[in-house]
Amino acid sequence: MVFNSLQFLVFFMVVSILYYQIKNQKGRVWLLLLSSCYFYMTFVPLYILILGFTIVIDYCAGLVISQSEGRKRKAWLTLSVIANVGILVFYKYFNFLLGNIEPIITYLVPKAKVPYMNIILPIGLSFHTFQAMSYTIEVYRGNQKPERNFIVYALYVMYYPQLVAGPIERPQNMLHQFHEYRTYNWDNIKEGLARMLWGFFKKVVIADRVSIAVDYAFNNHTTLSWWSLLIAAMLYSFQIYCDFSGYSDIALGASKVIGIQLMENFNEPYKSKNITEFWTRWHISLSSWFRDYVYIPLGGNRLGEKRRKLNVFIVFLLSGLWHGANWTFVAWGSLHGALVTIFPAKNKAGSKANGAATAVFIVINFLIVTCFWVFFRASNISEAGKYLAEIFSFKGGVSKFGLNAVELLFSAGFIAAMLFRENKFKSHYIKSNTSFAIYLTLMIACCYFFGVFGENQFIYFQF
Amino acid sequence: MIKKILAWFCALTGIALLASSFYMPAMLKVKWVREHQLKNTWFGKDESAWGDLTNMALLGGVEKFREPYSYKFHNPNDNGNKNIALYLYGDSYTKDVPEFAFANVGEFYHGTNTTGLAYKLDPRKKNVLILETTERFVMGSLNNYELFNVLRKDDGQPIRISHGGDGRKNYSVVVNKNLDYLLFDYNIVNLVRECKAGMNYSLFDRASGDVAISDNGKYLFFRTTVLPSGVFSSYAPVSDNTINDLVKGLDSVYDHYRKEGFSEVYFSIIPNPATILQPGGYNNLIPRLKSNPGLRMPYLDIYDTFKKTANPTKLYRIGDTHWNDNGMQIWLNVVNTELRKKSQEWR
Numbered sequence: 067m068v069f070n071s072l073q074f075l076v077f078f079m080v081v082s083i084l085y086y087q088i089k090n091q092k093g094r095v096w097l098l099l100l101s102s103c104y105f106y107m108t109f110v111p112l113y114i115l116i117l118g119f120t121i122v123i124d125y126c127a128g129l130v131i132s133q134s135e136g137r138k139r140k141a142w143l144t145l146s147v148i149a150n151v152g153i154l155v156f157y158k159y160f161n162f163l164l165g166n167i168e169p170i171i172t173y174l175v176p177k178a179k180v181p182y183m184n185i186i187l188p189i190g191l192s193f194h195t196f197q198a199m200s201y202t203i204e205v206y207r208g209n210q211k212p213e214r215n216f217i218v219y220a221l222y223v224m225y226y227p228q229l230v231a232g233p234i235e236r237p238q239n240m241l242h243q244f245h246e247y248r249t250y251n252w253d254n255i256k257e258g259l260a261r262m263l264w265g266f267f268k269k270v271v272i273a274d275r276v277s278i279a280v281d282y283a284f285n286n287h288t289t290l291s292w293w294s295l296l297i298a299a300m301l302y303s304f305q306i307y308c309d310f311s312g313y314s315d316i317a318l319g320a321s322k323v324i325g326i327q328l329m330e331n332f333n334e335p336y337k338s339k340n341i342t343e344f345w346t347r348w349h350i351s352l353s354s355w356f357r358d359y360v361y362i363p364l365g366g367n368r369l370g371e372k373r374r375k376l377n378v379f380i381v382f383l384l385s386g387l388w389h390g391a392n393w394t395f396v397a398w399g400s401l402h403g404a405l406v407t408i409f410p411a412k413n414k415a416g417s418k419a420n421g422a423a424t425a426v427f428i429v430i431n432f433l434i435v436t437c438f439w440v441f442f443r444a445s446n447i448s449e450a451g452k453y454l455a456e457i458f459s460f461k462g463g464v465s466k467f468g469l470n471a472v473e474l475l476f477s478a479g480f481i482a483a484m485l486f487r488e489n490k491f492k493s494h495y496i497k498s499n500t501s502f503a504i505y506l507t508l509m510i511a512c513c514y515f516f517g518v519f520g521e522n523q524f525i526y527f528q529f
Numbered sequence: 530m531i532k533k534i535l536a537w538f539c540a541l542t543g544i545a546l547l548a549s550s551f552y553m554p555a556m557l558k559v560k561w562v563r564e565h566q567l568k569n570t571w572f573g574k575d576e577s578a579w580g581d582l583t584n585m586a587l588l589g590g591v592e593k594f595r596e597p598y599s600y601k602f603h604n605p606n607d608n609g610n611k612n613i614a615l616y617l618y619g620d621s622y623t624k625d626v627p628e629f630a631f632a633n634v635g636e637f638y639h640g641t642n643t644t645g646l647a648y649k650l651d652p653r654k655k656n657v658l659i660l661e662t663t664e665r666f667v668m669g670s671l672n673n674y675e676l677f678n679v680l681r682k683d684d685g686q687p688i689r690i691s692h693g694g695d696g697r698k699n700y701s702v703v704v705n706k707n708l709d710y711l712l713f714d715y716n717i718v719n720l721v722r723e724c725k726a727g728m729n730y731s732l733f734d735r736a737s738g739d740v741a742i743s744d745n746g747k748y749l750f751f752r753t754t755v756l757p758s759g760v761f762s763s764y765a766p767v768s769d770n771t772i773n774d775l776v777k778g779l780d781s782v783y784d785h786y787r788k789e790g791f792s793e794v795y796f797s798i799i800p801n802p803a804t805i806l807q808p809g810g811y812n813n814l815i816p817r818l819k820s821n822p823g824l825r826m827p828y829l830d831i832y833d834t835f836k837k838t839a840n841p842t843k844l845y846r847i848g849d850t851h852w853n854d855n856g857m858q859i860w861l862n863v864v865n866t867e868l869r870k871k872s873q874e875w876r
Contacts, residue, residue: 072705072709072712073705076546079539079543080539108704281757472732472733473734476733
């Protein structure tokens with residue numbers, strides 16, 4: 067079930083109401099777990115067994131790690147990591163790996179038939195796998211006590227608002243919240259609903275509208291003029307931001323309604339003055355996961371500048387690969403990695419600038435990020451290369467956008483309104499009930515009348 | 530206390546809504562009541578007669594998308610020789626065609642992929658089977674695994690209709706459509722929906738939902754038939770291997786039903802409106818299929834006639850996925866010419 071569907075809205079209403087009708091925490095945890103199972107099973111029901119398998123392994127690993135010492139601890143951590151990464155590799159990268167070694171196989175054995183698997187990727191696999199791993203690693207490091215209640219642990223992995231597209235949570239932030247009984251709080255509900263609506267606005271009014279222009283440009287790039295392609299690429303930057311941060315807003319809002327606080331995943335990334343800053347503002351939960359569980363164990367910045375750069379590059383390479391089994395994602399990650407490593411550890415580019423100079427840094431950084439997004443959006447490296455070459459050759463051609471002038475103008479207006487609102491009003495809490503009612507009505511009307519409705523999945527669902 | 534009652538009422542209503550949207554028999558009952566008994570009330574559902582696309586896009590208010598239903602059926606000239614039993618396994622394009630519109634047909638049976646067709650061949654007549662499908666369903670509906678289950682000899686057992694394809698996606702689409710129907714698809718709410726549709730159309734030249742407007746702004750198309758990808762689309766690239774596989778499938782279907790006792794088996798594809806009205810970028814599915822040297826099943830061709838028609842805009846209803854009377858008469862003419870020829874041969 068996708069967030070931008072009626073099925074989710076009805077489901078969310080039922081779960082939230084029942085949550086507050088249950089007067090003990092044990093019952094609430096059961097409700098959330100069962101709801102999360104239902105939520106997950108609306109995609110491919112059988113895949114819940116995969117999730118169940120890793121939950122059992124990680125739950126046991128957590129308990130054993132905390133009670134043992136030396137090799138046994140390490141062995142269980144290894145088992146947990148292998149189980150999680152193994153499933154991820156099998157479902158996400160098996161065919162990709164085969165595709166890459168196919169030329170070698172067919173060269174060695176010309177009649178060999180490469181055994182590609184006909185599998186659908188379990189939804190949100192990369193997210194919940196990383197979240198599950200963070201638990202066992204934190205228990206191993208002694209930063210987190212093992213969770214003895216299996217139901218609570220299962221809920222930690224399966225909690226429906228962030229199950230399929232994050233934020234990738236940490237046990238320290240989540241587990242204790244599942245043990246605490248929360249009384250009904252109207253302020254939480256208002257804030258949560260307002261945030262959800264903001265997420266819906268970004269998804270259905272901006273992301274799904276500009277996606278029409280983006281799809282049009284990527285399907286017809288050979289005939290379009292360079293500036294049509296550039297505008298479409300910039301629109302993609304906003305599409306992916308509104309799509310993904312819109313999802314996060316809905317997740318955080320839905321969770322806030324029942325009083326559970328998830329971590330922030332975005333902080334106005336396109337306000338960044340350099341690429342390093344961008345990565346402190348974009349997909350924060352993934353960046354910090356890689357920092358804590360890959361970059362620091364690799365040595366971080368403790369082993370000299372060269373090694374730091376190598377570590378940074380490895381992290382970005384893995385981050386690219388995490389997004390998908392395609393060389394386009396590897397290229398996207400590598401480009402970011404290469405650019406980040408050019409700068410020193412504390413990248414201060416643009417940090418002392420003010421006024422117009424700040425704006426210049428922001429625009430340059432946005433354009434760089436936009437060019438990199440082309441790799442993320444393209445179906446293969448060659449297409450991305452051609453698309454960028456067509457922009458930078460300043461070629462002529464048809465100047466069409468797949469949207470008419472009014473629609474383009476509306477989209478630009480909504481993007482500007484979104485950027486302004488996120489810059490000026492950080493909080494989603496509205497104190498006055500009247501103002502809240504007016505906000506709710508206006509946002510619902512805006513989403514309904516200007517939204518694009520269909521079966522448009524969130525881009526990050528595929529990861 | 531009132532808050533508590535209200536909370537439980539909302540929760541139970543939500544559960545009931547979710548449950549009913551999963552349960553098709555309940556949905557069908559609700560649909561029947563709302564579209565028949567409550568049709569003209571605020572809480573019923575009344576559809577315009579301007580066509581399925583106009584209704585789907587709620588653009589009945591736009592004059593240029595209005596074209597009334599106009600099928601007229603005539604007795605074809607066949608000298609009264611009714612020596613053919615015709616089994617037409619088709620879709621909504623042909624469901625309205627009556628027996629008398631076919632030449633030399635003394636018995637006529639129609640089935641679709643939603644009703645199935647169980648046949649008892651008549652030994653006194655020549656039994657002819659026509660497999661008709663609209664182009665967007667070519668990839669799915671002529672798949673022999675499904676076809677052999679729904680189009681089969683009458684053995685007294687009811688036909689079980691199974692819907693293939695991407696079950697996961699269909700399932701979620703169906704549930705959401707059902708919920709939309711239960712929550713918002715009422716005559717009174719449709720006033721607001723029409724308002725949105727009208728605004729979208731006048732501001733953005735766009736139809737909402739499953740409907741797309743042609744590049745020249747004159748026609749409505751079923752959106753899936755004009756997407757750059759997907760098995761329903763006229764523009765999605767189709768590889769030669771896919772065409773060859775389709776032909777192999779068609780040949781196996783042909784052999785199967787000939788063995789079953791049909792004197793002849795034909796297939797006929799109704800081109801998607803986009804194929805004829807907006808041919809730029811067409812994947813040439815129909816011409817490639819019918820000219821494939823491997824194809825043994827006789828093909829009742831209307832594609833060429835449609836392409837050659839002086840005014841292709843007069844083949845389909847503007848606000849509908851289906852053809853108009855003119856388009857249907859062209860198909861009937863092709864079918865009847867073949868039936869007359871065969872009837873003469875079998876005399």
